Amino acid sequence: MPIHDQTTKRGLDMLRDPRFNKGTAFTREEREKYGLMGLLPDMVSDVDMQIQRIEGHIKSLPRDIDRYVYFSDLQERNESLFYRILMGNPEAYMPVVYTPTVGLACQTFGRIYRRPKGLFISIRHRGRIADVLRNWPEEDVRWICVTDGERILGLGDLGAQGMGIPVGKLALYTACAGVPPHMTLPVVLDVGTNNEELLKDPFYIGVRERRLTGDDYASFIEEFVTAVEEVFPQCSVQWEDFANPNAGPILDRYRDRIPSFNDDIQGTAAVGVAGILAALRMKNERLADQTFLFFGAGSAGTGIADLLCRVMEKDGIPLEDARKKCWLVDSKGLVVSSRTELADTKLPFTHDHEEVGTLAEAAQVTRATVLIGTSTIPKSFTFEVIEQMAANSDRPIIFPFSNPTSKSECSAEEAYTWTNGKAIFASGSPFASVDIDGVTYYPGQGNNVYIFPGLCLAVYVTKASTIPDRAFAVAARALAAMVSDEQFAKGLIYPPMANIRAAALVVANAVTEFFFNEGLARVERPADIAAFVDAAVWQPEY
Ligand code: NAD
Numbered sequence: 001m002p003i004h005d006q007t008t009k010r011g012l013d014m015l016r017d018p019r020f021n022k023g024t025a026f027t028r029e030e031r032e033k034y035g036l037m038g039l040l041p042d043m044v045s046d047v048d049m050q051i052q053r054i055e056g057h058i059k060s061l062p063r064d065i066d067r068y069v070y071f072s073d074l075q076e077r078n079e080s081l082f083y084r085i086l087m088g089n090p091e092a093y094m095p096v097v098y099t100p101t102v103g104l105a106c107q108t109f110g111r112i113y114r115r116p117k118g119l120f121i122s123i124r125h126r127g128r129i130a131d132v133l134r135n136w137p138e139e140d141v142r143w144i145c146v147t148d149g150e151r152i153l154g155l156g157d158l159g160a161q162g163m164g165i166p167v168g169k170l171a172l173y174t175a176c177a178g179v180p181p182h183m184t185l186p187v188v189l190d191v192g193t194n195n196e197e198l199l200k201d202p203f204y205i206g207v208r209e210r211r212l213t214g215d216d217y218a219s220f221i222e223e224f225v226t227a228v229e230e231v232f233p234q235c236s237v238q239w240e241d242f243a244n245p246n247a248g249p250i251l252d253r254y255r256d257r258i259p260s261f262n263d264d265i266q267g268t269a270a271v272g273v274a275g276i277l278a279a280l281r282m283k284n285e286r287l288a289d290q291t292f293l294f295f296g297a298g299s300a301g302t303g304i305a306d307l308l309c310r311v312m313e314k315d316g317i318p319l320e321d322a323r324k325k326c327w328l329v330d331s332k333g334l335v336v337s338s339r340t341e342l343a344d345t346k347l348p349f350t351h352d353h354e355e356v357g358t359l360a361e362a363a364q365v366t367r368a369t370v371l372i373g374t375s376t377i378p379k380s381f382t383f384e385v386i387e388q389m390a391a392n393s394d395r396p397i398i399f400p401f402s403n404p405t406s407k408s409e410c411s412a413e414e415a416y417t418w419t420n421g422k423a424i425f426a427s428g429s430p431f432a433s434v435d436i437d438g439v440t441y442y443p444g445q446g447n448n449v450y451i452f453p454g455l456c457l458a459v460y461v462t463k464a465s466t467i468p469d470r471a472f473a474v475a476a477r478a479l480a481a482m483v484s485d486e487q488f489a490k491g492l493i494y495p496p497m498a499n500i501r502a503a504a505l506v507v508a509n510a511v512t513e514f515f516f517n518e519g520l521a522r523v524e525r526p527a528d529i530a531a532f533v534d535a536a537v538w539q540p541e542y
Helices: 011-015 028-033 047-060 064-077 079-088 090-097 101-107 129-134 159-177 196-200 214-231 244-254 263-283 299-314 319-324 359-366 383-392 412-418 452-462 469-481 485-489 497-517 529-536
Strands: 119-122 143-147 184-190 236-239 260-262 292-295 326-330 370-373 397-400 424-427 434-436 439-441
Touching: 047 064, 047 079, 064 079, 064 090, 064 101, 079 090, 079 159, 090 101, 090 159, 090 497, 101 159, 119 129, 119 159, 129 214, 143 159, 143 452, 159 184, 159 452, 159 497, 184 214, 214 244, 236 244, 236 452, 244 260, 244 263, 244 299, 260 263, 263 299, 263 370, 263 397, 263 424, 263 452, 263 469, 263 485, 292 299, 292 359, 299 319, 299 326, 299 469, 319 326, 326 359, 359 383, 383 412, 412 424, 412 434, 452 469, 452 497, 452 529, 469 497, 497 529
Parallel strands: 119 184, 143 184, 143 236, 236 260, 292 326, 292 370, 370 397, 397 424
Antiparallel strands: 434 439
């Protein structure tokens, strides 16, 4: 059924609802039928012409942030057209709608704010969070992406302005995997901010108080989860960009109560592990023969290390031995047993070793073959560090994963130049290809978007009761296995962004099968899983 036949709205109400509006593409018959005569100019466009018009406008804009605002307006005006354009050229437009542009969008959110695309649930709503959720116009929400804005990308505490992140992330659920957009809900838990600049900024949009902490914070999260269970009983939750001390405990507390995951920990882990598995496929080496050095031991770093160890364990390496292959460096240096007050998440990876002074020294003493940066410290993979990695391995695996680009531990050009083109490179934010002495190198992007949309589609179609870490290992293996020899020949360890829809479906099919095999699906197993998943994919059609 055409989308505009799924509503009783007519006239301007229909044109103002992005879910049903198709602008100048309403035919003359539809204009009669829905009371639109005179509310549109005479011209009737087809969707291709609309796309041409929008793309022409996007090109004419001077900065990515202007393009972000334009896309944001389009999403509020005509949802189908927004997704048609985003899906039509994900390589070009995803960096505008999500990272890296979304980082700047959140920093300036108070100045570019237009209309709510989600719910701002603030500490003023304590005791009434269920009522706030009921204000959302959709009744059947299946995915909430929620942040408290405390650790937005690598940019720190942006308070309520972090809303840009769940909005962008959920747009990618739809654009990449076809999760129906009206079944997703972006949420900011506005518990204040400790960002002094924002507290003083007259345009700051959130509660102008310092952050809620301790038991008050915990009971606010508890009330939120209880309210979601009550108002949207079929809903799953993605915890997004919570600060390190809260991220793990929140996930652990709620993951068995409500299907939920933390993309910074588990999604990052899966995309990191997928990159490592694909890089090893490319150079025909085994996990068992590698040593991993993590620079930055927060949610992302320890998340990758944990999942990597689980994958090694499944491959027959005892867990203790797998952990001994992983070395962490945090802001205080190498994580060694003589250090006190180490976070629980770092403890499994402590080594009996003396402390070392620099990252280059850590690379030297560990003989690391794989270096992963999740430190948010730009340019920390110096010439000395990368030179040492090249001394440790013929083809060192170098992943500066910190976002946005301004936080990257090194650039693609640096990694390739300093290793004479030997590095297998992937970064968190995209880098352009690099030409050195007539050879072109294609940097990979270890973007979580390869994992979370497909995984969330699998949860949506199976109504999975819980999302175990093993689901992320399945997603990682599926993604690594789909990289072709032709892509390897170019140095790519992830499928090109242009193929993101296909990659998301590969992940969705593998994880859907996993949920059925593990008895976690709450729907009947279909005869043909791929056809079942495919049939659930939302299409941006008028
Ligand atoms: P986090 O705050 O949990 O962790 C950051 C870690 O970096 C902390 O352990 C901190 O101690 C460490 N650090 C700070 N200064 C350091 C220093 N001087 N030397 C060594 N370590 C230092 O944040 P996170 O969630 O782990 O994210 C970290 C970065 O990774 C962010 O930039 C984020 O955007 C990026 N990230 C990338 C991807 C991806 O590319 N797929 C996914 C998730 C996160």
